[in-house]
Amino acid sequence: MSNNASCTTLVAKFYGVNPRSMQRQYKDYLSDFKSWDQKSHARNWMLFPQNIGGYLSLDETAFSNGDLYTIITNKSAKGKTGAIIAMVKGTKAETVINILRKIPLKQRSKVKEVTLDMAGNMGLIVKKSFPNATLVIDRFHVQKLALDALQEIRIKHRWDAIDLENDAIEKARSKSLKFTPELLKNGDTLKQLLARSRYLLYKSSSKWTKNQSQRAEVLFQRYPDLEKAYNLCQNLSWIFNNSKDKTSALIRLAKWDEKVRKAEFKSFNTIARTMSIHYKNILNYFDNRSTNASAESFNAKIKAFRAQFRGVRNIDFFLFRLASIYA
Structure with a gap:
């Protein structure tokens, strides 16, 4: 049934019939649409x-x-x-x-x-x-909030990097000089580093490619706050993957909450507060891992x-x- 539109189009072309006309015929006469009880x-x-x-x-x-x-x-x-x-x-x-x-x-x-x-x-x-x-x-909804907070930090740094580059370009032009951006040790400019790091931050470090590992090393050296936020996300994922029951999960989530408070990230603090409000329904995941x-x-x-x-x-x-x- 999911291929009805494409099938009717193919049949129409085979017999030299207008596809739209044949689709109307299907809708009005061949299907049960007119007698559908809903x-x-x-x-x-x-x-x-x-x-x-x-x-x-x-x-x-x-x-x-x-x-x-x-x-x-x-x-x-x-x-x-x-x-x-x-x-x-x-x-x-x-x-x-x-x-x-x-x-x-x-x-x-x-x-x-x-x-x-x-x-x-x-x-x-x-x-x-x-x-x-x-x-x-849903555990993935909770984890997505944390990942969104991580990406928010990366994006802020990226806008700052764009501003810095624009300032440097304008300064070079004012002195009639050619602007050459700084190349980091992995070959990226700062702006490129922050743009290209988007996908590696979604993944566990064990799944990084060689290039992603090199990029992450440069990124975290330059931006320690991103490494701290990345580790918070990975730790949250680890809790959901490795906690066997509600009791152990509750203890680990409480420790994660403490780490968030010490990190002093506004977005992560908001997530921690939200999780504390819904913690009972979040912990229900560990009954059947649904x-x-x-x-x-x-x-x-x-x-x-x-x-x-x-x-x-x-x-x-x-x-x-x-x-x-x-x-």
Whole structure:
């Protein structure tokens, strides 16, 4: 079904028929779109109670024009048929809760665990809709916040380096001299060093290439604060990878929090405060090591599906095709 548009185009070309005309024929006559039982409200919400399971993911995605949809998926479907439980336009908790309450309470009470991010509306949706579910904050969402803080420090240094270079160029011109930037021992200029270090900061040092290792050595010598922030990110990742239970994880996260306070990075302090507010739901990860990876993977499939059809011109039919495949 995901290849219907491309297939109809190929068939149309083979028989010398206008592709758009054939796609219209498919939509209006060959598919079940006109008799689809969710057609009247699909643009605002779709609901598939039969797909509910014990372990769910809650996330949001955008279709077109920046419109956000809240999506609840069943982990056991692994992003295939039976994955979609509900799709609701918008992210307002009250709206999503009202739609989910169309599912009988007996069914909703079977949900044991829901993975989500730290957004307050997401937590409220789970608490009001799935009374017996444990909330698990996605570890990768937590780690991404730390990585964003690290990159924020790098970007600030990069802007400073650009300003310094611009000042040096203007000074050289005022003296009718040719500007030659300083080359560091790995061959980068300072501006290049900071731009090219972006990806190595996302990775563990054990996964660096030889060039990345050399670049990191120069970077950390020049900017000790970046090394300190990088180590905080890696330490956080190590805690999630190596803690076997909630107790050991809690102790290690408390020690990490102390390191953050001593480092005196504003962004990291904000992350530490956020984590302290949500620590119970973050620690729930260590029960089953559940993540929102399935939801992220499903979002990627939706984006790829959207790209295949060059955007979403007919939202209702797009949702029909999406539901036909994944619901």
